[in-house]
Amino acid sequence: MPRTADTKEQILDAAEALFSAHGIEGVSLRSLTKEAKVNLASVHYHFGSKEAVVKAAFARCIRPVNRERLALLDQLEKEAADGHLGVEAVLFALFSPTMKLARGSSERQSFVRLCARLYSEPADYLEPFFEDEFREVMKRFEAAFARALPGLPQHELRSRMRFAVGVMAHTMLDCGRTHNWTAGKGDETDAQAILASMVRFVAGGMLARPGRMTPAREEAVA
């Protein structure tokens, strides 16, 4: 391999593709370096460990997305006449950057699944790192949602934000699975339709009037 082709990025490219296809534990450094067409030892030379590769791949995948989320939220708030955003606009800022990835060249579609997988991967060493990456996004969007949903108790708001993340994560996983979304060509029309459905759905949930269940149903759980 020529020196000019950045080994580090070849490794990260392969890591994204393979991790998203087989999970972190399902990918060995040998299969990784074979896919990346680099030597086995070079991953330790450049990163130091497999954990570090996972973190680096995750960071390269999620950082631009979160940056765009914040930028989009800023832009929409600036465009709004009184600075007041509706729920659907906030959701659009939250969801659209990930869907933009799913739309792109089919090579980069694996980004989406990788991100979704890391939500559910039980790697202990990832949890603090993960929280760091999302702290600002969560804070900013919680504020935006609070403005868009006045009167909703904070605790309920946080629950609903978790539900929203659940919808997104699961959709991202499903997207990459067996293309059972529309009869679709898996291209931009697809991504737009899914995004629109998702925003509608979650907005409906966010706007629902909070309240308890009927006593009869509460009994049924006990």
Next chain:
Amino acid sequence: MPRTADTKEQILDAAEALFSAHGIEGVSLRSLTKEAKVNLASVHYHFGSKEAVVKAAFARCIRPVNRERLALLDQLEKEAADGHLGVEAVLFALFSPTMKLARGSSERQSFVRLCARLYSEPADYLEPFFEDEFREVMKRFEAAFARALPGLPQHELRSRMRFAVGVMAHTMLDCGRTHNWTAGKGDETDAQAILASMVRFVAGGMLARPGRMTPAREEAVA
């Protein structure tokens, strides 16, 4: 080990606890048999392979839940005056059986995380098995939702059912994580509150008026 204590079930108990805590690939047969206090070879004697253990654990976990889902749907449909169920009732029948597990003795709380994990685990050999287990539930509930949501196109309904599953799966994962749900004691009040929030949220999404986004936002995705 005495013969009376069923080795097979001890293995499945340990499998549930460990798989839900560390994922399938994160659990070796050695750690599994150590936790179960049985011999390493007995897992092959009783099950034949690790894959078979995973399937067996999954089946023992999910079958009673799905059975109860169908029974609850039957019961609610019978109780309803005209046989017509509201969205919230259908959602209750879908979600409450899993939440019932999350409430139970903290030992069996791991059930919930195991099920949630298997949604996102990329094991290829599980996918057809998984689909088999859920086929009838999905068919019955799609019909129930279709009756509760007349006029909603089938394609949109199926998308929204996927969203609903996403909410449930993600919530189940979060439940077992760091108990960041309420200041809570993790007991029945907790589970009831979460279930109520979930049903409200998803019902809001299911009932949302379908439609496209504004052209400006569609551009932003392209």
Next chain:
DNA sequence: CATGTTCTTAAACAAACGTTTGATTCAAGC
């Protein structure tokens, strides 16, 4: 009591894992 089956056990198997080593190759600086 002997027989046959079911189950458990310790030990070993080959393969794959993440990681480390030491030699080699290349490009740039003096």
Next chain:
DNA sequence: GCTTGAATCAAACGTTTGTTTAAGAACATG
């Protein structure tokens, strides 16, 4: 032209993986 440092390479490190083996213990049935 020699040196220096970064980067690559093949080979091996010691563990751990899922799986298999063969012998022994515990039970039921005759």
